[in-house]
Amino acid sequence: MTRAWILPIVLLLCGAAATTGPALRGDTGPAVAYAVVFLVPAGVCSPLVFPRSIGAEEARRRSAADGRPVVYWRPGCTYCLRLRLRLGRRARRLHWVNIWRDPAGAAAVRAANAGNETVPTVVVTNRPHTNPDPRWVRELV
Structure with a gap:
């Protein structure tokens, strides 16, 4: 894995961890909000934007x-x-x-x-x- 992917992967893992709790409780609103909060920066920081x-x-x-x-x-x-x-x-x-x-x-x-x-x-x-x-x-x- 190259350095370029470290930050996006960390953001994705943090997003998955933050989303899991509300998703298991059935709170879809907060789960979706956490997913967006972490997925957008992960996408923007990835080399795929360039x-x-x-x-x-x-x-x-x-x-x-x-x-x-x-x-x-x-x-x-x-x-x-x-x-x-x-x-x-x-x-x-x-x-x-x-x-x-x-x-x-x-x-x-x-x-x-x-x-x-x-x-x-x-x-x-x-x-x-x-x-x-x-x-x-x-x-x-």
């Missing part, structure tokens, strides 16, 4: 060919989630690199951020932008 990630080398190659930005991200990052949600459908047009799955991507982020793995880092025409305004990224796409 477009399919590719490797850093492939992302650079594709970006050079089509001019689209490369977004370096990691699961569980609230700023990455904010960027992803504010981009909406346009997010699929970008090249996404999960730095927890791609060591070359993590190295690129560290090189752009003085040794820190600060995400999201958006690279446009070989120029990195750390945690840019989602409106600015939306204008690029």
Whole structure:
């Protein structure tokens, strides 16, 4: 199991534990409320919210060919989630690199951020932008 799935799985287990008591007593209202309270954050924190990630080398190659930005991200990052949600459908047009799955991507982020793995880092025409305004990224796409 990778680090990306730890938080969603913990949330699902906590939700199951919190839902079990009311469900066994027949209290469907609280059981449903607990399920929603834990399932929504689990879904939002999971890697499934983001477009399919590719490797850093492939992302650079594709970006050079089509001019689209490369977004370096990691699961569980609230700023990455904010960027992803504010981009909406346009997010699929970008090249996404999960730095927890791609060591070359993590190295690129560290090189752009003085040794820190600060995400999201958006690279446009070989120029990195750390945690840019989602409106600015939306204008690029």
